[in-house]
Amino acid sequence: MTIAALARPEVRFLRPYQSASACEFAIKLNANESPLATGTDTAQGLNRYPARRPSSLVKRMADHYGVEANNILVTRGSSEGIDLMIRTFCCAGRDSVLLTPPVFDMYRLYASIQGARIIEVPLREETRFAIDTDTLLAACEDNTKLIFLCSPNNPLGNVVPGKSILEILQARANRSIVVLDEAYIEFSDSESMASLISRYDNLVILRTLSKARALAGARCGAVIASAELIPLLDGILAPYALSSLVIDSAELALSDEQLALSTRAVRTTINERERLRLELIACDAVSCVWPSQANFLLVRFRCIDTVSVCLGNAGIAIRIYGDDISMQNCARITVSLKADNDRLISAIRSLD
Numbered sequence: 444m445t446i447a448a449l450a451r452p453e454v455r456f457l458r459p460y461q462s463a464s465a466c467e468f469a470i471k472l473n474a475n476e477s478p479l480a481t482g483t484d485t486a487q488g489l490n491r492y493p494a495r496r497p498s499s500l501v502k503r504m505a506d507h508y509g510v511e512a513n514n515i516l517v518t519r520g521s522s523e524g525i526d527l528m529i530r531t532f533c534c535a536g537r538d539s540v541l542l543t544p545p546v547f548d549m550y551r552l553y554a555s556i557q558g559a560r561i562i563e564v565p566l567r568e569e570t571r572f573a574i575d576t577d578t579l580l581a582a583c584e585d586n587t588k589l590i591f592l593c594s595p596n597n598p599l600g601n602v603v604p605g606k607s608i609l610e611i612l613q614a615r616a617n618r619s620i621v622v623l624d625e626a627y628i629e630f631s632d633s634e635s636m637a638s639l640i641s642r643y644d645n646l647v648i649l650r651t652l653s654k655a656r657a658l659a660g661a662r663c664g665a666v667i668a669s670a671e672l673i674p675l676l677d678g679i680l681a682p683y684a685l686s687s688l689v690i691d692s693a694e695l696a697l698s699d700e701q702l703a704l705s706t707r708a709v710r711t712t713i714n715e716r717e718r719l720r721l722e723l724i725a726c727d728a729v730s731c732v733w734p735s736q737a738n739f740l741l742v743r744f745r746c747i748d749t750v751s752v753c754l755g756n757a758g759i760a761i762r763i764y765g766d767d768i769s770m771q772n773c774a775r776i777t778v779s780l781k782a783d784n785d786r787l788i789s790a791i792r793s794l795d
């Protein structure tokens with residue numbers, strides 16, 4: 444069996460959309476575009492449709508992530524990668540996805556929209572929120588198509604050990620795809636697992652330019668997968684997913700100069716994260732700050748309501764986790780510039 448056989452039959456037998464921009468003739472009378480490049484300040488104007496899949500950006504992203512161009516699909520942020528995976532593989536009411544809460548909530552959102560069933564294998568504080576592979580594998584069902592792993596985890600900040608990922612990949616070969624979300628990997632000590640896609644056809648990796656590459660506003664990310672899966676995902680991605688403006692800004696962000704700048708900014712964030720962690724631990728209002736491999740910290744306060752009022756008065760927004768019982772009194776705090784971090788610390792210290 445090939446891994447593509449796990450996809451929904453409708454997707455496997457989809458007839459690809461014939462894209463007008465694929466033609467390279469000088470006079471284009473085939474896409475009902477305006478011939479006038481007016482009203483924009485971009486060099487080439489915006490009157491023409493962008494390339495359906497912009498090859499120079501695909502190549503740049505593939506090089507950046509260390510894979511081949513046929514192993515990558517450029518998407519509108521990695522959020523779209525999550526949605527594409529679920530829509531490609533999950534039949535409503537029949538197939539399931541496995542999640543390990545507390546974890547990024549968008550997996551649940553898109554699974555619910557698609558009508559996929561959700562299997563939860565909660566991570567426990569007593570075991571430092573580590574994934575127990577035996578429990579996870581025992582929870583898988585015949586129709587569990589996708590296992591979402593987030594490393595570093597949002598909101599926990601911890602990484603999933605490579606050994607656990609390999610164990611899951613091997614145990615679920617030909618049955619489930621492991622979707623490894625590496626949105627924050629640049630802030631961690633770990634390497635991306637992208638090089639493993641040639642060995643494991645059931646491994647799919649999500650990357651984004653939104654975090655370390657400072658491009659959240661552009662909406663650009665990537666799905667990295669075996670060359671067999673990419674055309675299936677491509678088939679359900681909107682034909683002109685990326686605007687010309689996004690393509691230009693993503694290419695710029697991946698230039699040597701901009702990459703050097705953003706890499707330096709990542710190092711600064713990591714230093715600030717460690718400083719902020721120590722400062723927060725020293726505050727009376729704080730009961731725990733978990734170690735983090737991302738650009739945020741998960742903090743447990745003695746009383747989240749007091750903190751929420753105090754920070755609200757100081758004009759500082761943090762992400763409070765109210766609904767999940769294991770996350771009571773917890774909040775996720777993004778590591779920002781030193782001045783912002785200092786304001787946060789002094790607001791929390793004012794509660795001592």
Ligand SMILES: Cc1ncc(COP(=O)(O)O)c(C=O)c1O
Nearest residue numbers: 520521522547597626651653664
């Ligand atoms: C773990 C994780 N994955 C994916 C995303 C989506 O990011 P984007 O769609 O901006 O690439 C986020 C955003 O916060 C995230 O935290």
